[in-house]
Amino acid sequence: MFLSLGFVFLAILFLYVAFGNFNTQKLQRTNALFCMYFLTNVFLWIQGFWPGIEGYVWGMHLFHIGAIESFFLILFGMVGIGVSIYSNYYFEEYLHHWKNLNFYYSMIFLFVVAMQIIIVGSNAMVFLVMWEVMTLSSYFLVIHEYEENASLEWGNYYLVIAHVGMFFILLGFIPFIIASSSFDFANWSGVMLTPEQRNIAFFAALIGFGAKAGIWPLDIWLPKAHPIASSNVSALMSGFMVKLPIMMILKFIVVFFAMQVDLVWGITLLIAGSLSAFLGIFYAMTQNDIKRVLAFSTIENVWFILANIGVFAIGLALWNPLIVSLGLLALLYHSANHAFYKTLMFLIAGSIIERTGTRSIAKMGGLVKVLPFLSIITMFGVLTISGVPPFASFNSELAGIMGMLKIITDADGSVLRFITIGCVVLIALMSVFAFVSFVRLYSIVFSGRPRDLDLKVRVESHLSENASYVFFVVAIFVVSLFPGLFSHIASTIIGGSSTVPLIQLQIGDFEFIPAYLILVYALLGVIVYALSRFFLGSLTKAVPWNCGYPTIPHRSQYSSRSLVQPIRRLYEGLYMQASDLSYNEYYKKDRNTLKFLKRKAYFTNIGYLKCIRGIQYLWDKVRSLQNGVLQYYIGYLFGTLMLMLLVLYYFL
């Protein structure tokens, strides 16, 4: 019933956004309508956790709302509400220089609806169609600045890789469709598959959904698509869209395979997860584009979550309740954290770009003096994103690492344990690199002096902008203070599937004490504030020592590149980036470096560019089938029918 309310609401919303010129008032009304639409979902947020009323909607097997769906609907709703509030501020600029806001909002509308149906949908056809709608609408949102050449080029990466992923998703569904002869997810649950079918289904789904989540060789679209998209769309994509693959892989394991998983799958997820997470944040550390840093960090976080799905699957395969519960807890907790802080950071990035007119952090600096409120809000976001203890992200990372530690200590089989040791090292490096990259981002952007003297900063603040920041900061504090929420959600998800009543959640092994810690910090902060008023009265400002030179040039500060120079030099071999190695004339003469430069070119040109050009060429060829002549189409139909009959004759 509540779902139908939402759909009726959507019809009105669509009519409203698709027609009529936009002005400030209409913009505000549209965003208010979007907010109200997300609020109609509130009933669905609870429905999945309510034992009596969870299940199928409208009496058919088209939409299903269980604990997993409700959990992801909560994240979807929270991200959506925050972004809607923010859009009031962000799109005001668009009102002046970009006329076609109707099209833009229609695409956002389609994007949102597709994501909603993907979450609640329980039918393979509905799912696939909506996945395609989501891809296409987000593609149009990404290339909104289509006048720039790079925009289309980079958008195409996204389109191609998303469709490659689509192919693999279809491949992953096929074994289930064959075995259950049905498109309903309901009939797929626990259906008997041969080992080959199981492996094909799982690995194809992993690659297919991994392409959307940024699996390692297919992650190239993420850092390319985000910088060109507008910030609220980036926030929606990075905050929520990348959670959909996670939800689907979780559904594959929990619902479709009914928790009967192979150990190999868990190990694959663990290795791929920790490797991709490490590489993602590793490249984030040296980026100069503020949105690329965040995009690479998205790769890191999503793959950390997927590594935890790996821990969860290993726990299921070994039937170890403690590993299962730690993995599940970590993945749910980190999904929620990532949804909140990454959305917050993308919104802040949008605001900074809007105010300064540049995406490059190499030009920024000293924003704290002109934007004190924004800098304090950003501090909370950055502390959370870099996993500093009183904040929620650290708790989820700790739960993940503890899950891996339990594998090392409790599991049998030395190979599994060795692999997990390697993964723990990678995850540890990942967390410290996340810390480094965001300390770097924050200290370069906010403290010090501007690195470009021409940097102009608009300082006027906007109520809805600040409201959205406060919304997400409050959300971050709530998840930091109440980690117990997630163990309830995890136990509902495990308990909801009746096939494994044996697994009881055991989360008593380690204690979260964020509430205590935050209280201590707050109390001491108040005392210190009182003390400092009294004690530090005689603080004087003076010119710092400068080796006798009269002034300190603004260029003499440490820049965004030099701050990570030792780390870059230490891991030189891993970067394989031409721009990173040509910082010194000396290196250009070095023969080994030349080899590096060539290899990098090989990797991008052959590895990606040729593939993507090839796929585009193939599409052009396929398009010649679509020639608009009716008799040809009837001919295709006839030919397909004949072919299918022949195939049937052969197989049956």
Added chain:
Amino acid sequence: MFLFVSYFFCIALALAAIPFFDTILKSIKAIMNGRRPLRLLQGYFDLVKLSMKQTFLSEFTSFFSVIWPWILLINSLVFFSFIPIVFGYFDMNILYLFCVLSLGNFFIVLYAMDNTTYFWGLGAERELFVLSIVESTLVLMIVLFAMIGGHTDVAWLHMIFNKSVFSPYEIIFYTVLVVVFFYTILAENKRFPFDNPSTHLELTMIHEAMLLETEGKQLMLLEIASKIKMYGFISLFVWIFIPWSFGITNFFLLFLLWIFKVMFVVAIIAVWEAVITKIRIFKYQEIFVILLVSQVLLMAFYILK
């Protein structure tokens, strides 16, 4: 409640003893270098002297620089308050305990970058570099604790080596873990092979470079914060690796024993710092790679045993 009060009484006593330990460290180093030792209460005098000085700040700094030293001090205090001196009170994961300090690292880098001079930036850069190297060794050490002790909670860690007879493989574990933790203390607190705070040369400094022009009360705050952090690490070392209480049960005698144990570790650090030299910054990773590999070998040994 009695436990709670006596635990924090312990913490307060230990905090009061920290400048004294620091004086001992400097004195032993001075004797080793052929200089005259310090007065016994010199550490306290230094702090008082700093607190009476006027504080100057760079004119480019923002309100960040006014607040951050205080937050650093709070962070170090919170870290120290979770460390068992005589007995453990909190069920706290040791990884949590180490990561509490990352807030302090965050703010000291911001503090350094806020000053805008190149020297401070250099300190920040090296601080991040050392952090990125130490982390994985630290996590593997925790994995080893979990493997051989079955616990990762700080309050339980002293049970691992609290026995009178060691089996041969326990001796190997003990030796490697002691070396790893010792080098972690030196690297995290910017002690000698990694940093030479007594010279003001840009080649050698890390921590000192970040507060080169700090003076007066701010310098006092930062000094106290870094000392608390260092002696927190040393107390943790004592708690895990020198856990023997020799049958003593009296609270005050146990505290005295703790003082002697810390002075023992301090003496080792001082002697070690006097005999070795600072190494090049791009050689740091070599030490930690050796430690990492030896830990992995230990794990292989344990798993295949």
